[in-house]
Amino acid sequence: MADIRSNFVGIKSPNPFWLASAPPTDKAYNVVRAFKAGWGGVVWKTLGEEGPPVVNVNGPRYGAIWGADRRLLGLNNIELITDRDLQTNLREIKQVKRDWQDRAMVVSIMVPCEENAWRSILPLVEETGADGIELNFGCPHGMSERGMGAAVGQVPEYIEMVVRWCKQYTRMPVITKLTPNITDIRKPARAAHAGGTDAVSLINTINSITGVNLDSFAPEPTIDGKGTHGGYCGPAVKPIAMNMVAEIARDPETRGLPISAIGGITTWRDAAEFLALGAGNAQVCTAAMTYGFKIVEEMITGLSEWMDEKGHRDLDDIIGRATPNVTDWQYLNLNYVTKARIDQDLCIKCGRCHIACEDTSHQAITNMVDGKRHFEVIEAECVGCNLCVNVCPVESCITMEALAAGALDQRTDKTVSPVYANWTTHPNNPAAKVAAE
């Protein structure tokens, strides 16, 4: 039986599935329900500084996009940090941590970019017995207009400065949560690293408008005829989050920096993919907000059954296993040649591969052979692009088959070379390095 216990920067939890800082972790009632359901830990919804709490809009806070059968694919929100009194939150955090010793209790914090503000709140949080803190440098709406959240996460110098303060004023592990609303995720990660952070977590939500009401011509969610960008999350953002996690994991400057993955994690498989890319654990929000806390059962059993099946004993066996395989385009093997192949027994003859290839790609799939509806790859035209695989509604019906070394590529009339060769040495590359003789 695989061991899925997690130890993330010294914070232990029975499994790597934490609830991210968000509405599901805003109060004891929800968090206790989550722990009862089996979640390994939570990041308590972001606390602000002492004083009158923030207020939220009283209209809709969420917008969404849907797939078939109204399956929720993406969610955005314009909710701010906790709108409950700081002391109430602290009291509940302390009580819940005391009652649930084996679960991870991390507290998200967002206060103004002033040393005093951080110095004041850190002891209060530490006093609850929480396992660690997460610095919210990611919230893209509302708070960023007040110089907090993403407004900090977009300035690496501020990140480094605040992380430094936190490391100075608390013994708790510091996790720095990054915003994806920047061009190069490595810069804020490096800054957090330089400031001494114990880990980074990402991604926070992405600036977004989920829809426009075509009757009122207002963006959604709409508050009295107006809207503002919200933070986008859910399954739709997972590919963006995975890339950013991988970028940090493989960056020589931050290599080895623990990463808590966030971004559209819905199933055990999503979590496993993030772990493979270098994340140490997985934070979940939208999936829980869509389906409730029970999904963690599927995540726990799915992950451990897959690990058993593959012979992975613990999380360290899988964390970062895919990181070395993420590389730059210029290092991809240009001598690797694939051709699409259509399994005629599986083909249901919808013709989508044909029309996709015919209209938008390389005219490499037939639609008629000997007067019969028949879809077949024309190898001499196929560039191996994979579009047909992606549009085919039948799993495994179309596969990309690699040509063996020595085989003839009918498209180029050249035999496939067994030698790895990439763009850096390609004759068409004006900047090509001359291969060593």
Next chain:
Amino acid sequence: MAEGLYKEGIAAQRLAPDQYPKNFADLHPPLDRHEALVESDRCYFCYDAPCMQACPTSIDIPLFIRQISTGNPLGSAKTIFDQNILGGMCARVCPTETLCEEVCVREVAEGKPVQIGRLQRYATDTAMARDVQFYEPAPSTGRKVAVIGAGPAGLACAHRLAMHGHHVTIYEARPKPGGLNEYGIAAYKAPEGFAQAEVDYVLSIGNIEVRNGQMMGRDFALSELAASYDAVFVGAGLTGVNALQADGEDFEGVENAVDFIAALRQSPDLSQLQVGRRVVVIGGGMTAVDAAVQSKLLGAEQVTIAYRRGKESMNASEFEQDLAASKGVSIRHWLKPVRILAEGGKVSGIELEYTEIRDGRVAGTGETVRIDADQVFKAIGQTFDAIPLNGSGSAIAMEAGRIKVDEEGRTSAPKIWAGRPEGGEYGEEHSFLKAVRNAWSGKTSSLWAADNPARGQCGVTALVAQDHLGGEILKTKMGGRWHFYNRVAGRRVDFTSSQFDHPIQYDDLLASRQEAFSDTNDEQYAELSNRLSLVTAKG
């Protein structure tokens, strides 16, 4: 004396009054918006979609489904109506399970096709409920066209003519327009007055006048219309009903299934409609199923469909057969009627003979069975009644029992066009004609030509037609040679008359199979037999 359900003989009020509306409620309830969105999302938007190829009216099915999925049901309805203004009724009654849905790639993939018919209904219902009109008449051309028959063909034709700026007058024999839709379809397939609502929707384009109660050959002659209009379209349906060719057809209680269905559709109070306690329906098509199922729904205790061939040959679709079975109708195959039995002039049962295929033909085994019955419905096919046509003085050429038309629907008479009711249950011969046309080749006659495929096929076709349809082979001397054709159920049917460019003066002399064989040979006969068994799985 038992009342209600168990009342002997033919009687009304077999059920409690509140049972009738339940029994005759919509067979397929409409999809609601969410169901339609989910179902439309299942469509793969196939390239050169098989469903569209299978649709007799070539509706752009992938497009109309995509329009539903994007929240554009009105655009979807227009896509449908562009091809078929009666798309609403088609959505309800078309045997989609043997057409578009049978070839849906989802059917191939998972045995569960996209519910194309119900999606079509969703789109057309949306447009009709909002009374959205997509078409308006073009500026008047000043031309007048007469349309005979306010059935689906006549209405569709009139609508298109009106669109193009012609003025149309429809002559309808019955008291109401709608034809088959109003009189010939099971009530639960188009409840709540849909047929008339659709007629109103079609006619609302304007420039179409309907004259009800005007029967060709009685109230007017085709030649008169041809003389006083710029063009005439004959959209008359199949008004003739095939006879059983069994003794006792005149007894009280023997009825045409189509008349029963029409009476049911027109009945203001189904509880007053009489039905037998024990009902036998002779036939194997949609009409047989409609009559049998509705008998059951009216409270008949025992309903039996008797069909002279096997299940695979039934023209009623698999879905219809299952529907009948689910309503408690018993379908018995390989039985043909011999005689109606009666007591005191009223039907008391029917004697049927077991059948088998012998030498490629349906033949009685000599063994008989008796089924008790108070009512016997005949549903062995309808025919086109040509007498009103020919009584008009215009000599209109016929083919396989229908008006002969070219690809554009032109008849042999000037200014007169005609529609062609589709085969299916309404004419086994018509299905055969379609199949045999595909089967003719140079291997079935050396005289075959691409532009005249029927040439030289008469002998071999008459032989194979007799194998499939029974009846006799007839002959007429033409240009010094014998021309062979068939008589089926007492009617002349000539499948190869299209090879001649002039009307035939038929002598209808009885011919033997040997004589017909002299016009062909073993190889050609074997070829056509094989091709036909491949082309059509139906008998």
